[in-house]
Amino acid sequence: MNSQEIIEKEQQYFLNAYNRFPVVFARGEGVRLFDIEGNEYLDLMAGIAVNLLGYGYHPLIEAIKEEVDRLLHTSNLYYNVPQVELAERLVKQSGFSRVFLVNSGAEANEVACKMARFYGRKKHGKRYKFVSFYRSFHGRTLLTLGLTGQEKFHHHLEPFPEGIRHAHLNDLESLRSVLDDEVCGIIVEPIQGEGGIYPCERSFLQSLRALCDEQDFILIFDEVQCGMGRTGRFFAFEHFGVRPDIVTLAKGLGGGLPIGAVLVSEEIAGLTERGEHGSTFGGNPICARSACVVVDTVSNGDFLRAVQRKGELFTKYLRDLQQEFSSMVSDIRGAGLMVGLEAPGRAKMLAQKMFEKKVLVNACNDDTVRFLPPLVIGEEDLRMGIDVLREVLREMEK
Numbered sequence: 001m002n003s004q005e006i007i008e009k010e011q012q013y014f015l016n017a018y019n020r021f022p023v024v025f026a027r028g029e030g031v032r033l034f035d036i037e038g039n040e041y042l043d044l045m046a047g048i049a050v051n052l053l054g055y056g057y058h059p060l061i062e063a064i065k066e067e068v069d070r071l072l073h074t075s076n077l078y079y080n081v082p083q084v085e086l087a088e089r090l091v092k093q094s095g096f097s098r099v100f101l102v103n104s105g106a107e108a109n110e111v112a113c114k115m116a117r118f119y120g121r122k123k124h125g126k127r128y129k130f131v132s133f134y135r136s137f138h139g140r141t142l143l144t145l146g147l148t149g150q151e152k153f154h155h156h157l158e159p160f161p162e163g164i165r166h167a168h169l170n171d172l173e174s175l176r177s178v179l180d181d182e183v184c185g186i187i188v189e190p191i192q193g194e195g196g197i198y199p200c201e202r203s204f205l206q207s208l209r210a211l212c213d214e215q216d217f218i219l220i221f222d223e224v225q226c227g228m229g230r231t232g233r234f235f236a237f238e239h240f241g242v243r244p245d246i247v248t249l250a251k252g253l254g255g256g257l258p259i260g261a262v263l264v265s266e267e268i269a270g271l272t273e274r275g276e277h278g279s280t281f282g283g284n285p286i287c288a289r290s291a292c293v294v295v296d297t298v299s300n301g302d303f304l305r306a307v308q309r310k311g312e313l314f315t316k317y318l319r320d321l322q323q324e325f326s327s328m329v330s331d332i333r334g335a336g337l338m339v340g341l342e343a344p345g346r347a348k349m350l351a352q353k354m355f356e357k358k359v360l361v362n363a364c365n366d367d368t369v370r371f372l373p374p375l376v377i378g379e380e381d382l383r384m385g386i387d388v389l390r391e392v393l394r395e396m397e398k
């Protein structure tokens with residue numbers, strides 16, 4: 001079958017859910033993807049912050065193959081080795097007390113909120129509400145959609161679970177105005193991803209931490225997109241000098257396989273009883289083995305310093321473009337290799353034209369183009385992406 005036939009079949013059989021670019025990928029190598037006709041694409045999206053180590057990264061592939069030969073699945077009625085090895089790595093890396101393994105970002109956030117609610121109910125009785133922020137994205141289940149602070153994801157789905165309030169990011173007054181003594185937890189992305197790459201201000205996160213300590217609210221950081229070395233630190237929160245009570249990971253954790261994690265402080269770890277939560281696939285041996293390799297690779301200091309250096313270089317290139325095309329590009333935001341370019345009203349066309357030139361980027365909305373390249377990308381490939389972006393901006397300027 002050729003691409004066109006596959007696309008037609010998708011349109012016939014698949015639920016009408018995705019807006020896809022018209023390409024069928026067959027294979028990846030390094031930071032390049034190849035479609036089934038053999039055309040080559042430079043990937044600056046990494047499967048939306050998933051393929052941290054690019055494609056075909058030998059140690060990762062070998063570890064997965066070995067695990068496939070050993071054991072596909074056991075359920076959590078029994079123990080398995082990779083799951084426990086991953087939990088140990090994550091605890092040692094983070095300084096958190098315990099880990100729960102899940103299958104996706106939405107599920108990780110569901111678990112984090114359940115933990116905050118256990119805390120609110122078991123310790124304070126009546127506390128059950130959640131506060132999140134406008135422009136956030138936390139997932140596609142009904143709770144995580146309710147938390148997601150973007151109207152466009154809410155259409156035809158209300159009502160969401162009761163007790164969710166939204167505040168403006170980096171605005172303490174707005175936050176205070178939605179707090180009361182029934183709030184159990186506050187969830188925030190240290191750097192908002194889907195909403196358009198908006199970082200929290202350091203002082204805001206520090207005040208948020210102080211407020212949560214004062215009022216005994218559980219502070220949850222959703223690092224599903226900005227964690228796992230994406231910003232040049234293993235956790236994004238390391239940039240802010242603030243530790244949450246719970247942090248969620250997914251996306252890049254498995255390096256391409258579906259796995260997420262919820263890391264919790266000692267106080268929260270002590271709250272749950274056996275049987276109070278579960279997941280059939282969570283911590284599946286194949287995914288957990290893959291995640292062990294990713295954690296070992298990404299937690300290396302040299303690896304993280306390289307991400308920082310490449311991020312700074314890429315941001316500098318983008319800022320040069322902002323100067324050159326100041327009538328179209330109004331801002332560059334982000335950290336490490338999580339960068340957004342603000343091009344009001346033009347983001348979708350920019351992403352489309354980049355695609356036509358075989359460079360993969362994504363428009364989060366009408367205004368922001370998002371770059372999330374594999375963390376192993378080289379400087380030359382970043383440069384190449386910038387050259388294509390410049391070409392596209394020139395065409396659009398005419």
Ligand SMILES: Cc1ncc(COP(=O)(O)O)c(C=O)c1O
Binds near residue numbers: 109194222226
């Ligand atoms: C910050 C954040 N949280 C949660 C999610 C949901 O993750 P998943 O699609 O794996 O459920 C996403 C996905 O884009 C995300 O960016």
